[in-house]
Amino acid sequence: MGTFADVPGGGFIMGADPVYAEEGPPTKVFVSPFRLQVHEVTNRQFSTFVAETGYITEAERNGGSALFVKSRTPENFMSWWRLDPLATWKTPGGEGSDLTGRDNHPVVHLSLNDARAYASWAGGRLPTEVEWEYAASLGLFDPDDPRSGMRRPDGTARANIWTGFFPIQDTGSDGFEGLAPVGCFEPGLTGLYDMIGNVWEWTESPFGPDVPRITIKGGSYLCSDTYCRRYRVAARDSMEPDFSSSHVGFRILKDPALAD
Template identity: 70%
Template sequence: MSSRTTMLLGVGAVAAMIGTMSVVALWPHIVSSAATATACSLNAADLGTFVDIPGGGFVMGVGALYPEEGPPRRVFVSPFRLQAHEVTNSQFAAFVAETGYVTEAERNGGSARFQESDTPEVFRSWWSLDPNAIWRRPDGAGSDLAGRELHPVVHVTLNDARAYAAWAGGRIPTEVEWEYAARLGLSDPMDPESGVRAPDGTPRANIWTGLFPVLNTRRDGFAGTAPVGCYPPGRTGAYDMIGNVWEWTDSPFAPSLPRFTIKGGSYLCGENYCRRYRVAARESFEADFGTAHIGFRIVRDVVGTEGLR
């Protein structure tokens, strides 16, 4: 678990920043996604809809904050269709009911969950491998999907996501496609953080608000995952391209690293840590391992999609 935990957390100086402050007293402000509201999600009629992403060119990696995000380069993209929201628990449940699919977390001993800690200044203590954490029990033993049917499915690996996508008549987007669509959706292309908040400070995404990892103010309305579609869509009509959960892409992260790229940041990215709630941001993860903050959405090619689900 140690190498995977390191990749999960990335590189930061949170422990030094926290120092000797009384963090244990603040930790109860962190609550599970089960305690968040669910009234702001999409209408049932809009579930599973796709938006058209036109072909074109863009500069990938603009506004790089971390070294792995650059250098900027010109990329051209063919048109495709993008599911307007992250795949939900209800959608994944339909897939499992029809196919009998068993996820890798169910077969291989669980998944990673963010957890309370008596030593939050030690970043390795933020996560644990929970044998009871699977897609239908997102918070481990005793949890279920009641009230979270429209939350993004989590604890799914890239391999699980590929299996769902094939069943649903689509595929997992490449990193280039994902970033292109996310960039087209920005309300202000000149502001890399315009996907997070409006000029007046109104939240546009579900991220960590407050001091990570000890205080989540829930200024954006949520401490864990949010139902899909709780925030206004981007200019493409797609929701939650930034924040909520990281999203799998089908692109290797680097030639020398046997991991795949995830994009968009999550509800655990804050201003003081993991500022990867930007379209250029990227992180890597193993294809056969899932967590509480990674989900996915699917795409379809423009040609030959008639009659698909």
């Protein structure tokens, strides 16, 4: 079911160096040890799950998923996305697309329930926001530089983000336009790949009190210097638990007692 890295227990400052209001205030938190999948769940791994269980995702049952598209009216935020009735995990680009050449891409177009179903089948669970951010923080090459998970001191890429002026042009100067296969960039100090960029990742944590949305972490290939800047471990966003999109995936956690 994939390779896992041991994340030792310890304390850290959650929400360090906040940029947006929802990221703070910085808080000291203690975390128990766990094991985290070294990369996001891939299309190949999810295909095995579906083949063995016959699982049908919510996007397949409920009329599609959100697909990011290049817009002729980029000044209109809503024009960047469309609810595509044919966008699913196995047709990630909508009509006419398939998984050819994408076996090692992170699986997308999955709701929280879809991610939970896979995690249960694989003998694990989704991480909480605290666990996810703790693991990502331990992996930073420079704890004093929140952007060190995204780029090296010389400016070269450590993560797949949007390079260029968002949403007009992604130059692909980091090596990729759109999604990248998992593990294309160097791992963090904990051996975990793609904790920053590529796809947002589901957690099990509500976004806030009385907010009917779930926290997602890590940023995605749509994060850029000219737009969201959520390519930092403290960054957070949210999504409805029954919704899915082309830039959100997940990885799973195993508690020590359940680890292989």
